[in-house]
């Protein structure tokens with residue numbers, strides 16, 4: 001009677017012989033009262049026209065007319081009586097079903113286990129965030145009191161996985177830090193465990209698959225299929241911009257995207273194994289030809305191919321080749337995977353597994369549009385080109401200021417409606433960190449021109465010989481968890497380079513306003529003196545508080561003894577002079593990060609709390625991470641905020 005819920009039960013629910021057979025089985029083969037009630041409930045759920053009494057009456061009736069299998073019967077007439085089952089076949093079938101449902105349960109159990117693994121880590125991260133946010137860390141001083149805590153913090157929370165390598169470019173892309181790598185390692189090991197254990201077979205007694213080998217092949221296919229459903233949901237959740245877990249954990253979106261990649265790989269692994277083993281099972285059982293004609297089989301193939309391609313096209317190599325092509329391709333393939341999986345599962349009434357996926361996707365898109373609307377839609381922005389540095393400052397004076405609030409370090413996705421550029425740029429959104437000296441005057445983004453839309457806008461301005469123009473932009477955000485712990489710090493050491501200065505500047509501004517932090521140092525590394533021009537408003541703002549903040553600018557390609565006024569190599573350049581920035585300490589050459597950061601930390605009052613913020617060139621961030629890691633072991637109370645995000 002259990003046909004997996006694919007067809008209707010009209011026949012079974014109206015046929016007396018069928019009811020009689022079911023009643024005999026139900027009453028004679030249910031060992032406990034509880035099971036009997038469950039079996040009755042199941043019957044009434046599928047055949048609401050039957051009552052308990054109908055079943056008992058049917059049992060009485062059936063036992064009178066029931067015949068054994070061995071009794072002769074006429075094949076030419078319709079035999080309207082139940083046939084008593086063969087006990088051996090019954091026992092074998094029962095065992096077969098038990099094993100089969102055990103496989104489903106295992107799939108659910110392992111799938112939930114893998115999700116539970118991340119749930120546990122997210123819970124711990126949330127508690128850790130609360131611990132920081134409530135200031136408990138500053139009261140308990142665990143890392144300064146206990147060497148073991150210091151060791152954990154230095155070697156797991158802060159350290160890169162190996163040497164200094166973390167954000168700096170590697171052929172594999174950015175390398176997760178040591179803690180993230182351990183989380184991933186644990187996840188990979190758990191994935192392997194889900195595949196290799198707890199398989200049971202019953203050889204030739206099985207009524208579905210006549211050998212243990214055929215059973216195991218099928219069970220692997222079923223188990224991996226179930227696990228992939230869990231992984232698909234988690235993959236989507238971790239990818240979304242509006243993921244509430246970012247708020248809970250305080251993790252960066254890049255951290256979630258790192259996990260998204262690994263959970264996605266796990267999903268693809270299980271989908272592939274599901275497909276391969278089901279194909280194997282189909283061949284072994286001789287079902288392949290008939291299955292290939294079934295739509296559910298074909299949609300399954302679509303989903304498998306789509307997600308396999310996604311894994312390859314999502315690699316660092318293709319992302320770097322062209323980020324936008326990767327992104328559009330990734331979304332289209334995800335759509336194919338979703339639709340393919342939906343129709344594949346609809347066949348066995350399991351498509352509902354993808355409802356959360358659709359809900360997450362739709363929710364994310366709706367919130368994204370809402371955020372843009374709340375900002376004020378497409379608003380006017382003035383774009384200024386600083387050609388020598390290939391930097392654009394995008395200033396937005398008017399937007400919905402009463403609604404749109406942001407915190408230091410937060411970023412927003414900008415949609416450039418630059419009608420002089422190509423139309424397809426309209427759909428692109430690029431993340432940039434929000435800067436503002438005074439919100440009433442508007443917000444700004446410092447945009448380094450890369451190879452895509454940012455370069456296009458720059459080239460367009462050069463072509464037209466203008467250094468300023470007005471375009472319309474839409475802003476979606478703000479994104480990024482609010483950093484509560486930095487507000488209470490005693491020492492803020494802020495290091496940045498190029499357009500990475502946005503976040504550190506905003507932290508400095510916040511700390512100056514709060515008037516609690518005794519020691520603020522703001523370092524910025526750029527190539528030339530004229531670079532100060534596009535950051536002048538912010539430098540002047542900091543200079544007004546020069547009694548509380550030390551401002552140091554490294555000019556990496558400038559000679560100390562050359563004329564301080566920049567020789568204008570372009571008509572677009574304004575001369576910039578040292579005298580314009582009396583409160584700014586100019587240093588020439590490269591910032592020797594190891595020495596400077598170590599010295600700054602050593603200069604902080606012993607036992608005071610230190611926040612180190614880094615953003616800019618990946619190597620700068622990696623060097624700072626390395627110094628902080630070592631200094632924590634020397635018993636300094638340091639929190640590292642590496643604001644650089646790459647994905």
Ligand SMILES: Cc1cc2nc3c(=O)[nH]c(=O)nc-3n(C[C@H](O)[C@H](O)[C@H](O)COP(=O)(O)OP(=O)(O)OC[C@H]3O[C@@H](n4cnc5c(N)ncnc54)[C@H](O)[C@@H]3O)c2cc1C
Pocket residue numbers: 319320322323324411429430431432433434445446447448449450451452453454455499500502645646647
């Ligand atoms: C959270 C965050 C904050 C950022 N803040 C700033 C900032 O304040 N100033 C600044 O100059 N740059 C910032 N960036 C980098 C900036 O987003 C990219 O340089 C920009 O998107 C490049 O656009 P493009 O079309 O010219 O890039 P392309 O030349 O096409 O791509 C260059 C690289 O930029 C990155 N990138 C491109 N598009 C995206 C995207 N949609 N989402 C994420 N990364 C992308 C990719 O790593 C890609 O390899 C930030 C990035 C992130 C993730």
